[in-house]
Amino acid sequence: MNLFEEEKADPAKKSQEKRSVVNPHEPLATRMRPDSLDEFVxxxxxxxxxxxxxxxxxxxxxxxxxxxxxxxxxxxxxxxxxxxxxxxxxxxxxxxxxxxxxxxxxxxxxxxxxxxxxxxxxxxxxxxxxxxxxxxxxxxxxxxxxxxxxxxxxxxxxxxxxxxxxxxxxxxxxLYDLQVEHVKTMIDRALKDKERGLGHKDVILTEPAKNHLAEFAGGDIRNAINALEVAVLSSDKDEEGNILIDLEIAKECIQKRNVRYQGTGDEHYHYASAFIKSMRGSDVDAALYWMAAMLEGGDDPNFIFRRMLILASEDVGMADPHALTMVNSAHEAFTKCGMPEGLYFLAHACIYLSLAPKSNSTGAVFSVRSEIKNRGTKAVPPHLRDKTANSKEARYLDKENASDDYKYPHSHPHHWTEQQYLPEELEGTSWFEPGNIGREGKLWERLQKIKKAWQSNS
CATH class of the missing domain: 3.40.50.300 (P-loop containing nucleotide triphosphate hydrolases)
Known part of the structure; x- marks a missing residue:
């Protein structure tokens, strides 16, 4: 067996020899980087x-x-x-x-x-x-x-x-986000390792301090280990020769919680999706949580307002027609006042949409578009055509103006009368499916009563 074959035969031994050479000037997080699958968390x-x-x-x-x-x-x-x-x-x-x-x-x-x-x-x-x-x-x-x-x-x-x-x-x-337990595992390993870690020092890390470092790291092991190193190097030994790291010291060494979300990539869409779905599901707390996470991660508040404007029509819709106006007003107030007061307007809109009754009936427009794309647009019924244009055609062809057959709704009780508005080929077709919640339910009920009254009187 030659030298190269021997090297291939025992890579673990070669890897272990390399790991024994530690640069003490490297940050603790670099020294503690896993070198094998057994060390990887x-x-x-x-x-x-x-x-x-x-x-x-x-x-x-x-x-x-x-x-x-x-x-x-x-x-x-x-x-x-x-x-x-x-x-x-x-x-x-x-x-x-x-x-x-x-x-x-x-x-x-x-x-x-x-x-x-x-x-x-x-x-x-x-x-x-x-x-x-x-x-x-x-x-x-x-x-x-x-x-x-x-x-x-x-x-x-x-x-x-x-x-x-x-x-x-x-x-x-x-790969998924690392959890608090993974961070704790690496903190414990850094405290015990005598060659690469802090095992040669008598460090006592209290449980509350370890929990704080792990939770504030936000899944970033490097952040937690570096904070631990700062805590140890900046603390003096007690009378017994121990370095005590308590919660107070831990708070000083990792003052700002690491935010996983950075407003870009897939995470941007995941967080936005969670935000929208929480409002749609009427969970106020979850909606506020995801919105705050997006803001903390650097998302543009105007993007958040745009998403809420869409939801106001798509998911609240006719159940509360005022939702769109309210969100638009909150956005306008935000542009005038800016941050941090603008958080009130963001929260105002978010809470309102979460609590508002829900209806997705405005989505009927997509069904209608599909009908037109697949089957084309039909001719406008004669009685619905422009009266002026019809009059020119009537004079030229020496015939009656078809628009005269149009029934003017305001001339009838309740400002409504039965009349065919769709093309003849689509008579009786319906795409709109009304909800029975909130304002939409009342509006639809009102229209049905008017139709019923008209039928009774005709």
Whole structure:
């Protein structure tokens, strides 16, 4: 067995030797980055026991992959772990900073390593959705030749942000937000690890302090670990030589809660969807929660108002026709006053729409459009045509004005009379389905009473 075969035979031993070299000047979060699947936390749906990605890693047969999911979900770390597990050369490009020239340099190095010892090269492209079509296409021949194995990371929906030829050559895996328990696991590991972590220091972290760090991190392990490091390095030892980190210290070291949502990518649409569905479902608290999360994540309040204007017609509609006016007024007040007072107007509209009676009968317009698109527009019945135009036609053809047959509703009791308004071919057709809730129910009931009275008198 030659040197290269021996290296392949025991990659775990080689990985362990590398891990023993720790740079004390690196941030604690960097030093504690997992180097193996056993150390990796979260994403059990793809790397748990028996799951597909784990089986691929354990077999050493890794094709090109795309990881997509929210920030701080472990995409970079998982790519790093995979390269260590299969003993591959790990190259990193950032799609914001690097381009085709940098890709060529990576490919050249990968070709040399492959020729020397057959070792694989994993190219990790962070924020791969930032590359344009030409840059993404530049990857294709190198994936086909097997010179590099791609692991791309994106916070965007890959089906919209990546070109089809690249998607067809990669397997897609979605990563989810890390939970509080995952953050706690890494905090405990950092406190115990004597080589990479704080295990060589006598640190006592109270349970309330740990809970605070984990919850305020918002699923961002790096944020929590860095805050822990700041807390330890800035605290003095007590008389017994221990460094006590209590809740008060923890609050000082992680003062602003990390917000998962950043107003972009798929998360933008997920949060907007949750906001709309909560108002539609008349859950005031949930609607306020998602709206506040969107604002905290940097969403434009005008976008939120636009969504509420749509809901006022689409989901409240005729059940409360005043909802549209109210939301529009709140938006106008917001543009005059701005933030932070504008929060009152946002909340005013959100609460009103959540509590308002609901009706989606305005959606009838789409059914009518479908009728016209599929079957075309029919001719206007003679009695509904413009009287002036009809009079010209009548004089020219020496016949009676068809518009004279029009029945003027205001000349009849209740300002209504029975009359055919649809084209003859569509007589009796109905698309509108009225609701019986709120103002709409009363309006529809009023019309039915008028029709019934007319029939009784005719």
């Amino acid at each position: 979260g994403q059990d749906h793809i790397v748990g026991e028996g799951k597909m990605l784990r089986r691929m890693i354990e077999s050493g047969v890794i094709g090109s992959l795309i990881f997509y999911g929210p920030p701080s979900s472990g995409k970079t770390t998982l790519a790093h772990v995979i390269s260590r597990e299969i003993n591959a050369k790990f190259e990193v490009l950032n799609a914001v900073l690097d381009g085709i020239k940098d890709l060529r340099q990576v490919v050249e190095r990968a070709q040399k390593i492959q020729q020397m010892n057959g070792r694989k090269t994993i190219l990790f492209v962070d924020e791969i959705h930032r590359w344009n079509k030409a840059q993404q296409d530049a990857l294709l021949p190198h994936l086909e030749s097997g010179v590099i194995t791609l692991i791309g990371a994106t916070t965007e929906n890959p089906y919209y942000s990546l070109v089809n030829p690249l998607l067809s050559r990669c397997q897609l895996f979605e």
